[in-house]
Amino acid sequence: AQSVAQPEDQVNVAEGNPLTVKCTYSVSGNPYLFWYVQYPNRGLQFLLKYITGDNLVKGSYGFEAEFNKSQTSFHLKKPSALVSDSALYFCAVRVLMDSSYKLIFGSGTRLLVRP
Amino acid sequence: NAGVTQTPKFQVLKTGQSMTLQCAQDMNHEYMSWYRQDPGMGLRLIHYSVGAGITDQGEVPNGYNVSRSTTEDFPLRLLSAAPSQTSVYFCASSYFELAGGPGEQFFGPGTRLTVL
Numbered sequence: 001a002q003s004v005a006q007p008e009d010q011v012n013v014a015e016g017n018p019l020t021v022k023c024t025y026s027v028s029g030n031p032y033l034f035w036y037v038q039y040p041n042r043g044l045q046f047l048l049k050y051i052t053g054d055n056l057v058k059g060s061y062g063f064e065a066e067f068n069k070s071q072t073s074f075h076l077k078k079p080s081a082l083v084s085d086s087a088l089y090f091c092a093v094r095v096l097m098d099s100s101y102k103l104i105f106g107s108g109t110r111l112l113v114r115p
Numbered sequence: 116n117a118g119v120t121q122t123p124k125f126q127v128l129k130t131g132q133s134m135t136l137q138c139a140q141d142m143n144h145e146y147m148s149w150y151r152q153d154p155g156m157g158l159r160l161i162h163y164s165v166g167a168g169i170t171d172q173g174e175v176p177n178g179y180n181v182s183r184s185t186t187e188d189f190p191l192r193l194l195s196a197a198p199s200q201t202s203v204y205f206c207a208s209s210y211f212e213l214a215g216g217p218g219e220q221f222f223g224p225g226t227r228l229t230v231l
Contacts, residue, residue, distance in 0.1 A: 043225055
């Protein structure tokens with residue numbers, strides 16, 4: 001079955017330290033992968049995507065993600081976390097189901113950056 | 116551009132009532148979709164549309180209807196509300212990627228629905 005998983009419900013990191021939010025996927029064919037962020041009481045905002053090309057993708061707010069085909073992973077990273085990065089992060093993957101493309105979202109990871 | 120707008124922001128229904136959640140976008144996106152967000156379950160696709168006059172079911176379509184008479188509007192109808200439909204509902208729109216499927220999605224602010 002095609003799926004996307006975020007194995008951590010919450011990630012805690014100190015401000016200034018690097019952060020990683022994990023995402024693994026299982027899809028047929030070439031994966032299209034996305035990261036979104038959700039601040040409290042807001043809709044989701046697009047951060048970055050991997051379609052093809054370089055395995056390291058740079059996105060908004062200093063975030064980047066590394067695509068690893070052998071490990072079927074697409075982890076979100078930032079070299080130096082800010083308190084304002086505290087939010088809910090979702091990984092999503094495009095899948096082909098019933099002859100049409102859809103996006104499947106992970107269950108989300110809450111990032112807490114402490115001062 | 117207003118982006119994706121949703122109304123209402125909050126709604127309380129009694130079991131068995133019906134209502135329509137409104138969604139509109141002004142970016143001329145062909146692809147529109149409705150998701151529900153429940154704690155610990157991420158976003159689940161309810162229905163989606165690849166253009167005016169074309170709709171299809173997502174992962175959790177039961178109890179919901181949609182229509183797409185224009186490119187801009189994509190309303191979601193709850194036929195007979197049930198407590199299991201208590202959730203936060205998000206509408207999203209996007210262009211199509213050249214290789215197929217939706218591109219980056221633009222989300223509305225959400226509708227928080229409670230069914231008693």
